[in-house]
Amino acid sequence: MSAPVLSAQGLHASAGARALLADVDVELRPGEITAVIGASGSGKTTLGLALQGESRSGVRLGGTVALGGTDLLGLPAAQRRAARAAVIGYLPQHPGAALNPLRKIGRVLAELARDDRAIPEALQAASFDAGLLGRYPHQLSGGQQQRAVLAQAVLNRPDVLVLDEPATGLDAITKSEAVEALNQISSRGTAILLLTHDLGLARRTADSVVVLHDGRIAERGRHVLTAPAHDHTRALLAAAPRVRSAPRTDATEGGLRASGLTKIARNGDRLLDGVDLAVPPGRCVAIVGRSGSGKTTLARCLAGLTRPTAGEVLLDGVALAADIRHRDRRQRTKVQYVHQDARASFDEFRPVLAQLARTAQSRAEAERALESVGLDREQAARRPAALSGGQLQRAALARALLARPSVLICDEITTGQDPINRAELLDLLTRTTSAGLVLISHDLAAVAAIADEIQVLDAGRCTEHSPTAELLARPRTAVARSLVDSADSTHGSTEESR
Template sequence: MSLVAHVQGLRVEIGGRVIVDGVSLEVNAGKVTALIGPSGSGKTTTGLALLGEYPPGARVEGTVRTTGGLVGYVPQHPAAALNPARRVGALLRDIAARQGGGRGEIRQRVEQALHLAQIPDPAAVLRRFPHQLSGGQQQRVVLTQALLQGARVIVADEPTTGQDVLTKQGVVAELAAVARQGIAIVLLSHDLDVVRELADEVVVMREGRVVDRGSISSIPLDFAQEVPRAARAARPQGPVRLEAKGLTAKHRTARGAVDVLSRIGVSVAVGECLALVGRSGSGKTTLGRCLAGLHSAYDGTVLLDGSPLPRSLRSRSRDQLAAVQYVFQDAKASFDERRPVLDQVARSAVRLRGADGPDARGAAVRTLEELGLNACLAERRPGGLSGGELQRAALARALLAEPRVLICDEITSGLDPVTRHAILEVLARLRERTDLSLVFITHDLATAGMLADRMAVLDAGRVVEEGPAQRLITEPWHAFTRALLGAVAQPARPRQ
C-alpha cells in the first residue's frame, strides 16, 4: 500500500478544552478510511488537520504529513465552498485553466472530472449558480473542484448529510469511483450504512480519542443505536395555523426562470407536526423557505391563522417574524463567528419580543439547558462548539421568539443517531406542552415518523402523496414513496 497521509499524536486544544487527544492515523492511496463517532468526538477536527486547518486560537501538538499532492475537502455544507456570484461552469473552467492548455484541453479536463464525480445532466449544472443546485449537486461540484486541482486525498465530511436514501446510493457510487482512481478517501460520518458500503478501515472516536479501529465487522458500534422506524399515531387535528395555497416557486437562471415548486397546497394545524419529505432537489427546502419568507420569488398565498403573510421576510412585521421561525440545516453558518453563542441566542428575545437584556439572557440560559447545552459552553464563540451543540443553540434561539410555527430544515441530518434521537425527543416534549406547530423538513421517512402527525412527500416540485404519517410508512400509495421506503429497507453491504 502507498501511504499518502500520516497523523501521529495529534492533540488540539481550544481555550483549555481538549478537542482531539493523541490521535494517530494512516491514509493509503485508493483506500477509504472512515472516522466515526458521536457529535463532538473530534472527527472533523482530525479531518481538517490533514488540510493544515485548525480552529482559531487552537494549540496543536503532534505531526501531520501528506505526500504526493493536494488534500481536497468536501464539507458537510458544500455551498460554503462555492462562489455564489459565479456560475458553476466558470468556476470549474478557471480551476482547469491553471494547468495550462487550450480551450479544448480545459473543456476535456472539466468533462472528465464531472464524469468521475458522477454529476447527472452536467450541461444544466454548468449553467447554474450554486444556490440553484440541490445539496447533492453542490457536493458533487465541490468534489469536481478538488479533482480538477489534482487532489490525491479527499476528506469527505458527512457527505450524506441531508440526502435521501436514493441520493445516498449515488454518493456511495461517486466516492467508490474516486477511490478506484487511486485517490484516498477520508470519510467523516455517522451514517453507518454508508460506512459499511465504503470503508476499508474504520476508526472510532469518542471525546477526542481513538477508542477502536479495524474493519466494520470487527468493532462495536454501540454509540450508533438507530432511531426506531415506527411511526407515531397522529394527534387530533385542530384549526389550521399555517397554510400554503397554489404556491409555485421559481429560481432564476441564465435562460430565464425555472419552476421548482408547482401549485403546492399544504397546511399545518395548531399543535401539529407536518413532515415535508423527499429526495435532494425535490423542492422541500424551497417550500419551507417560502413559508418563512426567505424565498420571495413565488406565486400563490401563505396564510398564518387565516391572514396572508408578506412574501419577503423584510416586509413582515415583528410579530409575524416572531410567529414563524426557521432553524437552518447548517447551524454553524447561521451564527456570527465573532460573538459568543449565548449572546446571539438571547438577542432573539430582545429583537423579536422586546425583552430587556438580563431577562433575555436568563431565558436563553434556561432554554439552552433544557435542550441539553451547558451555559458555560454557550459562552464560547461558535467555533468552540460541536455541530450537535450548535444545532441545539440554533433551536434555542428560535424558541426564544416564542413562535407559533417552527420550521426545522434537516436539523437532525448532520447528527449522530444518539444526538438526533435526543433532539427529536426535545421537539416532541415541546409540542406536548405547547400548541407549537412544527414543519419538519427531512429526507428520512423513519425520522419523520417519530415526530410527524402527517407527511407530505415531494418529488420534482410537486406533492405526490400526503396523509397520516403512520399510514404513509406502513401503506404508501404512490410509487415514489414506496421507492423511498424500499431504499431504506435495503441492508447495506459491507465493502469487500
C-alpha cells in the same frame, strides 16, 4: 499491505486549555476508505483539517502528519499548501463556504481541470448534473452545492480525499448514488477519509471505522459497526430512529395553511407548482424529496423569506404577508424558521449565548434552552466558529423555541447530527412544543420518527401525501418508492425501521 499515503502519529490539537484531539494515530492507504464516526463535537472536523496541516483560528496542532515522507506540520504555510496541492482533495462540512458566489460552477471547474476528460469524470463521480454547470452557487440547493464541491475535490484524481459529512444535504436516492461513487473512487487507488455521522454510509463504504470520543480514539477496526466494544459506540448504534405508527393528536382547526404556493424563477423554472399544506397545532408534517425538488423554497415561502409568485399562507385563518418585512412583530415571532445553514444564521463575532439571550427573557432562560439541546455553559460561551455544525444546528433550534412559536419550520435540522443527538433533538421537539412542525429533510428515516404525515415533493409539485406509516408501507408514486427503498438500504433493515 500497501504503505500509507497519509498518516498521523501522536496528533493533538488544543484551543487554549481545551484539548480537541489527544494522541490520535491514523493511516490512510491507497484504495481504502477509513470512516471516522463519533458524536457532534468529538473532533472529526478538527481531525480532517489537521491531516492537511490546517486548523481553525486559535487551534494549535502537535505531533506529525506525514504526506509522502513530508511532515506537513513542520512546513511554512505556503510550502504546506504546495505539498498537498493536487494530492489531497477536500470537501468541507459547509460546502457553500468553498464556492465562489460570483462565479459559475462550470467556469471554475474548467479552470481547475488538467485535461478535457477530467470534468465529465468528476461530474459522474459526484453525481452532479451537467445541466447545472451554468448556475451560480446561490442557484443550487444545499445537496447540489455539496455535489459541486465534491466534483471540485475529485477533479484531478487526488491521491487522498478528505470528506467532511459528504452525505449532508443528500436525499436517500442521491446518497445511494454517492455510496457507489465513493466505492468507485477508492477502487482507482484513492485513499478516502470519511468523516460522518451517517452510520449507514459508513457501513456501506468503509474498510475500517475509527470511533472518536472527546478527541480520543475509543476503538477502531472492521468490527466496530457489527460488534462494538466501547460503550459510546454501542450508544451511537442504539440511537437509530423508530417510525411513528400513529399521529400524536387529532387534527384541529387553525395552525398554518398554504394553498396554491407557486414560485417561478427568473429563468422560467417552476421551483414550486401549486403546493398545498396544512399544519394544525401539535401536528408534524415532514416534507421530503430529492435534492432540488423545492423543499427549501417551500420552507422559505412559508416563513416569508422568499416571495411566492402565486398562492397564499395563512396563520389561524389570517393571511400572512408574502414578505416577512411586511408581517407584524407577533406574526414574525409566531412563525419561526430554523435555517439549513445554521452557521450563516449566527453572528460570527458574538458568543452563541449572548445571541440567544436577545430572544430569551433572561440569560438564565437562554442557558436552560441551550442545555436542553445538549450544549453546556462552556460551549454556549464560545463564538460560532468554535462549535461544530451539529452543535450550531441545535443552538439555532433552541433560539427558535425560545420565541414560543405557533409554527416551527425546520430545514434539515437532523443534518450534521450524530445518531444520539439526533434522537434527543427529535424527542425534544415532541416533548417541549405544542407548535405545528414542518420538517424539511432528506433523512426520511429520521423525520418519520416524529412525523404524523409525510408529503413528497418532486420538481416543485406535491406528488404524494399520506400518514407516515401508510406512506412507508405502501408508497404509491415512483419517487416515494425510491425514497423509501433507498432509506431502507442506507439506515438498515426494513423490518427494523418500520
